[in-house]
Amino acid sequence: MITTIITFIIVFGILVIVHEFGHFYFAKRGGILVREFSIGMGPKLVYHRGKDGTTYTLRLLPVGGYVRMAGAEDDEEELKPGTxxxxxxxxxxxxxxxxxxxxxxxxxxxxxxxxxxxxxxxxxxxxxxxxxxxxxxxxxxxxxxxxxxxxxxxxxxxxxxxQFQSASLGRRLMTNFAGPMNNIFLAIIAYMLMAFVQGGVPMGTNQVTVASSPVSVAQKAGIKTNDKIMAVDGKKTSSWTDLSTAIQPRANQKTTLTIKRGSTTKQIVLKPAGQKSNGKTVGMIGITQAQNKHVGAILASGFTQTWMMTKTLLGALWSMVSGHFSLNDLGGPVAIFATTSQATKFGMVGVLNFLAFLSINLAIVNLIPIPALDGGKILLNIIEAIRRKPLSENVEAGITLVGVGFLVLLMLLVTWNDIERFFIH
Structure with missing residues (x-):
């Protein structure tokens, strides 16, 4: 539990700091005064006033943070008569x-x-x-x-x-976009680090690495690392997916593998060991995907993994919008905490993979054009560009208020649903 709590705080902290630093950096570049850069929410613990005019605060609850820009909607300040x-x-x-x-x-x-x-x-x-x-x-x-x-x-x-509104439209738009942009960069870096920790990038081909273990079925049968498994019982396997799909249903069954080693092709007969997985018995022979250990491949994996996960999440989002929506499709801090516990079981690789996944999630969700989210603010910027003048302050404030109300209600429903899912049922 302690490990999960610490990991949760660190992961959430990194996500928030990176996201808010994007807004902070481009606001500064655009001549916008950042009055406060806060890590955490709620009562302040400590603060420091920087020479750059920004006050940096650390607050009690490690579940968020914010950049308070001069004149933005969350920068309400009024000295009322009688104060x-x-x-x-x-x-x-x-x-x-x-x-x-x-x-x-x-x-x-x-x-x-x-x-x-x-x-x-x-x-x-x-x-x-x-x-x-x-x-x-x-x-x-x-x-x-x-x-x-x-x-x-x-x-x-x-x-x-x-103030925020005094900056040019382009600088305001970039300031709004910078948070999600930074989360995409964080995901790329996290996937790169994950590949370095793993020692390479899975090649996805039929080339294998044999586990060095006395109980490894593949090792006992004579399969060696870098062998290519061309077929399973005559069924061709050109990718790792083909290979695992062909072996898993054959637990404890005599199976013939066609092996290519260099220029030599041979057949090896073995029986995949049966192991329980999600209530089912699946065949395992003790092999893993061969790894591409070149630095170029590791660096490129950050971009390819981020792109693949982005497509997956966008597809899931589209299915939610176009199909049957359920609160179980969403998750708040409670769900993230529960999932953190699972990620920590896989060590650094699991935590980095989880960090990248959450970072892409945060970027995509923030770009949804809902008022109060970055996507909503960007949409208002685009409307301003089309109209060649901003919406009135009252209209913009009303739209933002509706967006905030919707998000608060959604967060309450999601949080309660998460508590029921993970801690009650």
């Missing part, structure tokens, strides 16, 4: 820090009860100083001033010129 704050004014007579938190105290802070603010365009804050309601005092706010939020996290304010 008590304290101000730190610099030598240039401009406010450098605005403290709204009772958890953090600013030395020499000026107490102010807010009556109005503009932290986007004209950059000012005004209110009653020291409880004196006879006069409203206004202060200019520095462009790079910070605000300490109620939980004690210090973030840079978000002037209009560094």
């Amino acid at each position: 008590p704050v304290s101000l730190y004014v610099g030598d240039d007579e401009k406010v450098q820090r605005i403290n709204t938190s009772k958890k953090s105290t600013l030395f020499n802070g000026i107490p102010l009860e807010v009556t109005g603010t503009d932290l986007e365009e004209e950059l000012w804050i005004e209110g009653y100083e020291n409880g004196d309601e006879s006069e409203v005092k206004r202060y200019s706010v520095a462009h790079d001033a910070t605000i300490i939020e109620s939980d004690g996290t210090e973030l840079q304010i978000a002037p209009k010129d560094v």
Whole structure:
């Protein structure tokens, strides 16, 4: 259980960090202020303000993360009239820090009860100083001033010129696409690493590697590594799939294999051993796929495996949409945790394969054009490009709200279904 928990946290952490770093990097490149880069959700544990203007936070729940971009829909910030704050004014007579938190105290802070603010365009804050309601005092706010939020996290304010909507359409579209793109890159790298750990890439042909074991049927019969099994009881086998399909039904039955070794062809008679698998007895002779150990093949496997898995997942998604939909087709954090337990049994290869699979899943799901997902945001970018102007803020906010509501409801249903599947029944 401990191994599963640690693996789950590491795998989930890698997925989130890589995904969010894509948004983070391209937002920075596009001149968008990233106010916060958070790993985890919920209450903050620690935070660090970088010289780049971004606050980096680690939060309690290791089941997600986010990039908080200035002016984006998840960057709601408003100092309401009546809010008590304290101000730190610099030598240039401009406010450098605005403290709204009772958890953090600013030395020499000026107490102010807010009556109005503009932290986007004209950059000012005004209110009653020291409880004196006879006069409203206004202060200019520095462009790079910070605000300490109620939980004690210090973030840079978000002037209009560094907000998400102020970036060009192309840069906004790239920022939205970068998260799923990074997950595709992660899958490619994970599959490459998996091939290195395995010592090569399965060749998929009828060439075999013989297991070195006293109980190996193939070894006892005289089959050697790099032999090619051309036929099983006269039935031609040109691929590993052909070979395994022909041998598995022949448990404990006398079977003739046609073997090619170099330029020599010979026949070997053996009886595949019977082994239980998923409640059935299948024939096994103690061979594995021959491996291509060339570095080029290993590197290429990252791309080919990612492409094959992407096609498989897209096919599954299409069958869900066009056929009978079931919640069992989906899985949330509970299902991922349960599957992590299975992956860890296969060691590093199993974990890397699982990481690649999840990363492709995350990329594909995020590109579905549902509001609140990256795909929904990209769709809005495309609509803006066609219309040559963005949708109104109210329309976009309404669409996003519907998308968020749908996703929250779906996540609740999926999570409960996963709990029933894996822990109740």
